[in-house]
Amino acid sequence: MIERIWSGRSPLYLFLLPLSWLYGFVTFAIRCSYRAGLRRSWHAPRPVVVVGNLTAGGNGKTPVVIWLVEHLQQRGLKVGVVSRGYGGKADHYPLVLTSTTQTSEAGDEPMLIFQRTGASVAVAPKRVEAVQALLKQNDVDIIITDDGLQHYALGRDFEIVVIDGQRRFGNGWWLPAGPMRERASRLKTVDAVIVNGGEARTKELGMTLAPSLAVNLATGQRKLVEELASVVAMAGIGHPPRFFATLSALGMKTERNVTFADHQAYSLEQLSVLTQGDQVLLMTEKDAVKCRNFAQSNWWYLPVDAVFDRVSGEQLLAKIMGLIK
Incomplete structure (x- = not known):
């Protein structure tokens, strides 16, 4: 049912519009508070790359994070990853993952990233605390956040948005009437837009998920x-x-x-x-x-892996490598 509503195939979204307007107002106010200096973002002493999305639901974000980590590691960088840790319940936060950490503590996506890449991974509801814990225990050159585009308390040096190329933005409305966390106009302010499947448009990087x-x-x-x-x-x-x-x-x-x-x-x-x-x-x-x-x-x-064409992948990596000083 929710897919039909968000895709625009059901008119039931009309009944949810008042809640969507409230959601949109709150998210817009939060972002404006940071832009106006009423709230301040914390900036890490290492470059921070945010991999996020504008919509709820799976877009292929985590495979992109894994791709970035692996390719940056191949270039000799020590990469750290932070996440909210959805689905995990730990006794304390922030939690830096180790070989004994359980998925029930860290959440499935951070554990998947940790097991696939061997990178240093930390989770916390407040991503600033996760970054601080990560830096305290590990010497990393760059930090990638799995999700967190709307978590403005953490300053960022590079923003990547991943879009589902088939569903894109559905009916275009904010949650809960539609799938949007922010309006599509937010794409104008990010550094890279990756489209998972479907057809990439102008200035978008095409990506596919290849099964192994x-x-x-x-x-x-x-x-x-x-x-x-x-x-x-x-x-x-x-x-x-x-x-x-x-x-x-x-x-x-x-x-x-x-x-x-x-x-x-x-x-x-x-x-x-x-x-x-x-x-x-x-x-x-x-x-x-x-x-x-x-x-x-x-x-x-x-398992599935994110696949880019060689030119697009190299261009994206070059921009991120340029953050390292």
Whole structure:
């Protein structure tokens, strides 16, 4: 239902417009308070790159963060990452991730970034505190924030917005009548706009998500996803249909597709009933980081990687490298 409302296919958004106007006023007032100097942003002693979005729901932001971290690491930089840590509940904040940190503490996206890249990662509701904790414990050259475009308390040196190329901005209204956190005019003030799928427009960088080999959660075995048979697919991400569409594009006909809420916590009892007999459970990598402690032998996940054309990718990296002094 919410997808129909936000896409403009349902007129029910009209009943939510008063709340949207209130949301828009509050967010506009907050931003203006910083621009007018009524509130002050804290600026880190290292360059800060924000990777965020203008809409709610999955846009491919975390794969972009991973791509940036890996490519900056390849250029010899020590990269730190900070996040709000949605879905995690720690005993204290800020929390700097270690090998013993649980996904239930840090949240799924920070844990995914930590496991994929080995970068220093810190989470906290207040991203300023996360950055300060990260700098206290680690010597980093640059900091990337996973989300936080609207978190103006943290100063930033470079802003990247990731857009879903298929859905873009839906009906264009603020939450909850539409998907917008800020109006599309905000794009005029950011440093780079990345479009995930669809067709990139003028001054936008095109990106796609490329699936890799499927990985068995219990054994680490890897194989082509096409080699998996009798598959039940599940996704608890911002936009589950994208995962199911990826499987379909690979020629896979799943037994059924199961959707969960974004950042949802899982249990063995909850997931074990999704398959029967020799069926395989295939999930996203973001889901997988929450299931490793009780993974079953028939559970697999499909990693995806952000892919840019060589020129666009090099240009973006060059601009970010230029922040290092």
